Amino acid sequence: MITFEDFLKLDIRVGEIIEAEYFEKAKKPAYKLTIDFGEEIGIKKSSAQITSFYTENDLIGKQILAVVNFPKKNIAGFQSEVLVLGTYSEGGVVLVVPDKRIKNGDTLG
Template sequence: MAEFKDFMKLDIRVGKIIKVENFEKANDPAYKLWLDFGEDIGKKKSSAQITDLYEPKDLINKQVLAIINFPQKQIADFMSEVLVLGVYGKEGVVLIEPEQEVDLGSRLG
């Protein structure tokens, strides 16, 4: 079983998606995302397999939760710096987002 101290190792923050591109070189359909986490953290990139439920235009300005302290991961020609969080629904991955707008960089936990 995981302990609370294990959960606290994860730095989960709110970021706003500011740019989206189709990720043509990914093995599975995906988008390249650019997120703004506010002044203290800045802008970060992520690759996300969320094409089943989201169109790029619908993602712009959406606030989402992401783990910002995982190691970076090279995916084809793109360096993914954060892990955007979602859950598997019947029709694809559903992003986890705040119920209402909050300050960028707000921490979960």
């Protein structure tokens, strides 16, 4: 079990997907995402296995939540810089999203 202090170590921010491209080299179906986290964090890249419920066009302009303070992960030659959050649901992954439009870079708290 983790402590509340462990949870506080996670830096979870709101970002807006500005580019989405199918990731041909990924072992499992995925997209390469470019995400704007605002002035403090900037633009980051991520690989996300969210193809079951979303097309590239669905994703552009969508605000999401992501962990921005994990180390980079090399996925099939692509540097994934943040972990986009979603739920493992029947049929695939569903993104965790704010229910109102807010400022990119806002912190989960």
